[in-house]
Amino acid sequence: MSAQLKQVIQHIETLSSDEKALVAHCLISSLETKHDxxxxxxxxxxxxxxxxxxxxxxxxxxxxxxxxxxxxx
Incomplete structure (x- = not known):
């Protein structure tokens, strides 16, 4: 596990709901390889x-x- 991922996981509870939603959106969007x-x-x-x-x-x-x-x- 990378140091960046460990840091995100350790601090995830300090994020607001909106910030968590943005992180989730960014992660999911980064998985998309083809845009239609x-x-x-x-x-x-x-x-x-x-x-x-x-x-x-x-x-x-x-x-x-x-x-x-x-x-x-």
Whole structure:
């Protein structure tokens, strides 16, 4: 195990949740060897569609607290 990895592991608990999420994102992103622009476009289109559904009232949002409760049951 490298000294850098040992240092990260030893100090991981001192990071905020946002910092931990950023570290996780960076690690996962670094594993990706091929970038597909079509995937980014598809996610963008889906996000725009979902936003339009929320704004029009076609669908209703669900609070994170409710989702979290359902997941942990």
């Amino acid at each position: 622009d079509n995937v980014d476009n598809a996610w963008g289109e889906l996000a725009q569609k979902r936003l339009a559904q929320l704004e029009s009232g076609e669908t209703q949002g669900v609070p994170w607290s409710e989702i979290k409760t359902n997941i942990t049951q």
